[in-house]
Amino acid sequence: MTNYQTIDEANRAVADKIVASAPFLLDVVPAKSVIAELNEGKVLLHAGPPIKWENMTSPMQGSCVGAALFEEWADNEDDARAMLDRGDVTFIPCHHVDAVGPMGGITSANMPVVVVENRTDGNRAYCTMNEGIGAVLRFGAYSEEVVNRLRWMRDVLGPVLSKALQTLDEGMNLNVIVAKAIAMGDEFHQRNIAASLVFLKEVSPIIVSLDIDEKERQEVIKFLADTDQFFLNIMMASAKAVMDGARMIEEGTIVTAMCRNGENFGIRISGMGDEWFTAPVNTPQGLYFTGYSGEDANPDIGDSAITETFGVGGMAMIAAPAVTRFVGTGGFGDALKTSNEMLEIVIDQNPNFTVPTWDFQGICLGIDARKVVETGITPVINTGIAHKKAGIGQIGAGTVNPPVACFEKAITAYAEKLGLTV
């Protein structure tokens, strides 16, 4: 280490940056306009640490098929698969290009992405928009309906939101929305309805005043009103922007990213920069829609665990009593226990986001990989559950824990970097 004397000091500095961060939603733009790599041939972004096409689980592959159809690289599933099998498409983890993607995380050139800037460091992060529930691309569905919705989001929703956001001088202050919604019962992973409503409250007066087609105006408002999880993707981009700002301090053992690709769970820690530490993913435990069970569940996927990395989601379980039942069959007590237990693996609590149901304690701040290894307590991640077969989509929701091996590898690598001979 060069700037700090002890790991604790370095970790404190990383945590201070998280607390000081100021994420603003600036715009909604086609992904290719902000992510240069998407312009170099057929390129798809995916969730999690790097993965090969042949190792992707079926829903992630399904998302790729959907994206290929959406980008009109093929006009039917067979051709799209053949193309992907041939290796015509280059894959890049979202995280490598300042982005995050929910579930499969498949992001293509013409999909609109939200642009969030962390004002304290000037860095930006991107995420596709939430498509709603049911048959949706992120869970591996790629039917005509799915692709058509993506087109509408590209042609109508994206441009309308962009116009609306352009009317704001500064962009939209996301910390304010998060602080409000956490008091309204959101934990920002499983439950985003309050934040989605606050977002709607902010943009609807603008949208109704825009000079746009009346039908489009009506469609956009309706879509935002219907989409309970709309804010999730904004939260993900916000958390990514904050964590990327914080990890500019390349020292210490604070976890700066957690993500999954269906094959591996990957984490980064501040002291090891861009390096991924991976181990095989677990399969979520949870509640299933009728007709489905744990047997149908796809192994854990998605970059959405960036929310837990920031301190919300499962880490803030107590903020959202409404979703606590996903922990098991327990209620408030279990949620309290979960968040209290999470306090054991973080270095502090974030005073910006206090939780009323937690006696106004701040959300968890700064997962310390050392503490995870020391205690064996791993972060609790709230997550949706995809069917393991492409095309079916979401079949339930629940929680999942990262494999502790990721954290063990990370701290061992860091100790070696600092001079320990193992």
Place this chain on the structure above:
Amino acid sequence: MLHTIIKENAYQDSVVLMLLTNKVSTIDGVNRVSIMMGTPANKDIFGTSGLRTEELEAASANDMAIVVDTEDASKIDEILAEVDAFLASQATKESSNTTETARTWDKAMKLDSDANMALISIPGTYAAAEADRALDEGLHAFIFSDNMPIEEELRLKQKAHDKGLLVMGPDCGTGIVNGVPMAFTNVVKPGNIGIVGASGTGIQEVSTIIDRLGGGVTNAIGTGGRDLSETVGGITMLDAIAALEKQADTDVIVVISKPPAKAIRDKVLALLRTITKPAVTIFLGEKPTYHEANLYHAYTLEETARIAIALAKGEAVKAVETQIVKPEIGLTPEQKHIKGYYSGGTLASEAAMLIADALQLKEGLIKQDGYILKTEGHEVIDLGDDIYTQGKPHPMIDPEKRIAFIEDAANDPETAVILLDVVLGYGSHEDMAGQLAPAIKDVIAKAKAAGRELAVIGTVCGTLQDPQDYNEQRQTLETAGVIVKDSNNEAVRTGLALVGRTVEEADKAIREVESGEAAPILEASDAMLDLLAKQPRVINIGLKSFAEAITETGGRVVQFDWRPVAGGNPELQKVLQFLNSYRAETADVK
């Protein structure tokens, strides 16, 4: 066949409905069931599960839709009743227990930032590290764990002394902190006597006799058995004496120890000669012949308690002649031997000492394979010795080993007397007398059948406030044929009387003693006085039952559910150790 029930305007959270669906699907005769709000997206999910019906189309997003696949239409009512009952019981269902426990020091200290003591009962190899951390956090440490290297004990005690803290133990079984029992301890009434003891059952015997004689205890500080060794140098005992001297509620100081290193014993006595409060000492195995001014020397634990009570009441200390009643038991000429089977180590030592003294045995006390005495047919065993407890519960909890010894001894036609103890208090068996009684009854009957009488003599070490019923324990033993005495001293002397022996005790005059040793300096930190004067605030690292005992008696405790660091993986522990202690030498500190 599919049946659809729409409950209009009956909004429920989707999680509730998933739980409800899981519940209802367990009803016999129900093939499949799905309960969701009637949103368009949910209707699609009904569809994917093959449960989309025509009636369902009418449901709105605010209607609860139930689609059941069953051959038996009469099931519908049962399902509806189940649904209603589930939704109604939701609100009233009790939330699960929310008692917080800690898994890390940070959390533990957050849960009680005012904590002043760590009670450590984890495997010995890990205990030093946690005690170290406790001292770093500014806590006194009560180390119940054993098997700690003596060098570690010295290091920890030196560190504690420098910080004005106390380390009780390692291998400290007993403590009372301002009326609150620590580890294996009796519930003793509060009073004005302070005890420092390098012996767990020694403290228990003295404190319970004090209690039963109407006295009370401020604090009982266990030091661990090696504190008075040459290596450790009595650090804890000296600090504790100094603290009790300064502690306002303590009027009398009692010091209990098994035979200490001579130099350390002298150091302790030198300190006791400088304090203002009257003190009584017992160095078990020594037979003192005199008292000093304000400093009294006892031979037995009972005498220790009696002197302490006299001093506490401000009465003159007199020699107490224990009136021994010889039981009406006819022994055969072969029956000559006394055998003691003890769960309390100090009680065993005391018995062995008295027997060796009265019988003028050539060989005195030993410490070999759990035997404290084994000569000329007599034997006394400490069943709490490591060789009996490795991989087995302590005899205060498990009667098995003791019963085996009692049976063997009873079969021996030369056995005259069997001595035993029943130790009550937190941590001990809830009914040890009941556990031993059938076996004792049996051996007495068997001996009788073989034409001889057997004297089984015992004592119950406990108070009326203990979690076990003191009187009932005595009653149980007596019913089984045990002659129960008020103290171990009395029990042993009763056994000796049966074989025609008495322990000679001369009156002890008060004598002027020249101390060659310079008295150590009296130091008592605020932290020590706080420990002795207030209700303890404990971080309990390990055995949960210790925490419960503290809570029951009004102390404050945080349960630390300790696990080995990094799952016990030594390589990862090394990595953590490295990272935690890492200091960048070239850091250009910001």
